[in-house]
Amino acid sequence: MANFVLHKAGTRGHANHGWLDSYHTFSFANYYNPDRMHFGALRVLNDDTVSGGMGFGKHPHDNMEIISIPLEGNLEHQDSMGNTAVIKKGDIQAMSAGTGIYHSEKNQNHGEQVKFLQIWIYPNQKNVEPRYDQLTLNLEDRHNRLQQVLSPNQEDEGIWIYQNAWFHMGKIDKGFSTEYILKGDSNSGVYAFILKGDVTINNQQLNTRDGLGVWGVYKLDIIADSDAELLLMEVPMIF
Structure with a gap:
């Protein structure tokens, strides 16, 4: 049976710290919403803007897969x-925090802002040896196509993490239509996040920065109502 949850952009949690302007799709830091704790194994989806020269000081993580996707700046x-x-932009970074890791993130440039997505995924293995990886993707490979940027397999297209998760990114022209066939088993769901533009997914109209979680289906039908960019995150719903 098909199920879905819709998160309009304006309903996200918001924290503006001056140097950091952050929107939280799921409960994070001082934003707590018991109805928005996670979508399956997807725990955090933060839409962050960092001022020039500023950043996050060294801080710890453990037993979490942490993915960063820059949208603008370095x-x-x-x-x-x-x-x-x-x-x-065009890169994707993944860290398996495992037994524990400290890291820091900083806007390298003083004259321009950085925009990036910070995503946390619950892992399917605990206490692994921490690891770091990054990959530069070909942006042309997502024009009117769903480019795979993350998977559970080291040999597959994109970066990999310790979870049965697949991420795809698309930059699609107005009027373009496609479908996404789920790669996991019947336990999988997909969280779609619209980076820019207007998209209809399974008859649900979505706009910039809207999120739609869908499960109990085997595919998504996607239509671009304007020129648009989107991120699809397929994750286990039970993990």
């Missing part, structure tokens, strides 16, 4: 494993 990463890297 984000500098440092961690307790000795990694120092910069990620930009």
Whole structure:
């Protein structure tokens, strides 16, 4: 049986710290909504804007898969494993926090802001050895196509994490239609997040920064009502 949950952009939690302007799809920090704790294994979806030269100081994580997707600007990463890297639009970064990791994130540029998505996924293995990875994707591969950017398999397209999750990104022209066939078993659901524009998914009209979680289906029917960009996150609903 098909089920869905709709999260309009304006209903998200919001915290403006001056240097950080953050919108929370799910409960996070001082934003608590018992009806928005997670969508299956998807625990955090934060839509963050960081002012020039500012960032998150070194802080710990454990037993969580942490994915960062830059949308604008350059984000500098440092961690307790000795990694120092910069990620930009077109890149995707994944950390398996496992037994424990410290990291920091900073806007590398003083004259422009950074916009990025911070996503946390519950892992399917606990206390793994911490790991860091990043990948530069070909942005042309998502034009009128759902480009796979994350999977559970090291050999598959995109980056990988410790969970039966698949992420796809698309940049689609007005009038373009496609479908997404779920890759997991009947336990899987998909959370669609509209980065820009207007999209109809399974007859539900969505606008910029809206989120739609769908489960109990085997596919999504997607139609671009305007030029649009979107992120699809397929995750286990029970984990």
